[in-house]
Amino acid sequence: MSTHEESYYYVPGPSAWPLVGSFALLLMAAGAVMVMNKVGPGMPTLLTGLAVLLYMMYGWFRKVVGESQAGEYNKRVDGSFRWGMGWFIFSEVMFFSAFFGALFYIRVISVPDLASVDNALIWPGFKNVWPSAGPGFKDQWEAMLPWGIPAINTLLLLSSGATLTWAHWGLMKNQRTQLNIGLFLTVLLGSVFLWFQVTEYSHAYHEMNLKLSTGGYGSTFFMLTGFHGFHVTLGAIMLAVILFRSLKGHFTPEHHFAFEAVAWYWHFVDVVWLFLFVVVYWL
Template sequence: MAGKTNHDYHILPPSPWPLIGSLSAVALTGGGVMWMNDYAGGSFVFLLGLMGVLATMFLWWRDVIAEAHAGDHTPVVQLHLRYGMILFIASEVMFFVAWFWAFFDAALFPSSVEAIGGTYPPAGQEVIDPFGYPLLNTLILLCSGTTITWAHHSLIHGNRDGLKKGLLATIVLGLIFTAIQAYEYAHAPFAFSNINGGNIYTATFYMATGFHGFHVIVGTIFLVICYLRAQKGHFTPKQHFGFEAAAWYWHFVDVVWLFLFVAVYVWGSWGAPIH
């Protein structure tokens, strides 16, 4: 009776991962700065920090999955996990707000940016045709939103086959999106190296679309883990927060791309020569 709990909350046991993760993050960022400034050992410190961060992510999430299977994720705990994921996505929204702010500041007030000659896009700036590969990628992400929703509804209704097929289809679409964007970057009429050359169009384009592409890769990895867990039978109709978090993240990635396509690709290229 002394060890019996009379509440629905999960009291976490002592864990080394917060401390190890923090030290690894410091090594990752510090090593990166050292590496970029040609300090001796900077690359080693960076790689050591990177390995520490990746190991912390894997082992910490392994513990969370074990806690779920042990019955520690009560309805109250699951609710709070959802709150945490919502706040994380909100922080990601603000991250992209920064890039959209930079884009709209230059696009709406080009006269304030002397380097681009008072016009946006800058005079003579060749741009990517928004109705080529960008439109194709838009359709791919919209389709992926339907496949992940199919997987979610299949899980809720106990259809494990539909869950696996929906996840697999979403993963394939995510990989296709990444491959097309890589091809687009390789054949773009402006180089990534120009982001430090004073060209605000190139800088905002690559930073906004590039970070979105990074989020697509992270989301795809997220879905691959969910697919592997689905193969092991981890998710149930009443307990599947890991999958739900991945689905929310993927929908966030979809919505951000729609804004990027309309603003950066379509409106941002208005009146400029198409590549």
Template structure:
């Protein structure tokens, strides 16, 4: 939405009937059905999953393209801007609750289950088991080595902290109307996110091949990969969002006064940064 549209936009724009919500639901259903069939050994599962993902990408591309066109044509006023802000806020809140569930599972496993398995009632079954995080009752799973904070997790922390700084610089440049500087620092943010993901892929390869740490390595392995894996997925999603913002910026979208598309993606990226700080302390250090 541009500033020149603020005074001419309708009181509250209500779009007409759209086919995209139905198509999005159908493509997501195909994606999840394919994934479910895939993990259960059905031959049609991989094909259905890939087709569903591709269909979802196409639907989102078309759907968001319509929203961008509506914005740039002056149909979005201050009230639509406010509704977008509330919507993004609630979406991020839902993501906070999502990660809170996984952090809660980690806390329960460490602070409740581990001491319980080591109490006197279980000494008969596992006499050598001690309530130390990462330990497992003897013979239940293959031995593994826990993941420490050095060097990759610490490097990734520095990368995400740096990306928060570059994104803030980019935002301030946009507010000052410095589009070239905005694009440069936004591209730097995306690059830092990509490097982060590269290091995480290397970390997973190291965990599987050298530490024997896998998703099946007891509660430690499952919580480690679920928390860090879902965070990595969110970093990827955030980088895609910022890449779309960069593309729109290069197409001439956004003004210093009206650029919530940029701000919404920036909110999400900063949220991802904060979650990582929690992961870095709780998963790698404690």
């Protein structure tokens, strides 16, 4: 590579895609709030936001892919992408840390304090046990056990991490068949995971009376597993895009950051689920 090429740094022109994405997230947030409070056109708003988000992802991905295939990205740009993805994953770590922190506060501080001698007159009979919806929750409900669907989903995500790594090995050896099969298996395993999670939620709501409104336990359970499921959904979509690009002959052993970025994200999702399985389901 010449000195000029090494010093060159591609800067794209102004883009409306970030604004479109922000509008999509606004619609999704507003729709979710309306659904939870049973007011206004909640579900149509939520679905519209999801559709706009998918449109934004398609348009933005297409633009970036075109720039990459045109050879606009050199090693300096590649380094910026890696730093950007690294900081993005760090922000996701902080996002989930907030919810894990809320769960820790409830279990280790709030529940023991509410069951203490000092609060015996306020909440008589309340015990320091977990899972607990809190002293003011009177409805009968059941906690989600770790074995069954949660254990199956753990096996699915761990397997998906292995198939993705296998696909990466295929890419590094320029074995396209191994790359494509590995990516397909990873997308398939992620989709099956989501199907099982939908089944689990349906069972929780209709047979266990476990809902987002079930006090401290229900709110933390659905916030943590729900946001994780949302991340799995986004990861599966991105992996499907990478699979489609791979089938078109994109990526080489020397230039494949898009593959690596999605792989980093997917492995992050795997690690978060392991924490979820232990802290939310098991302990």
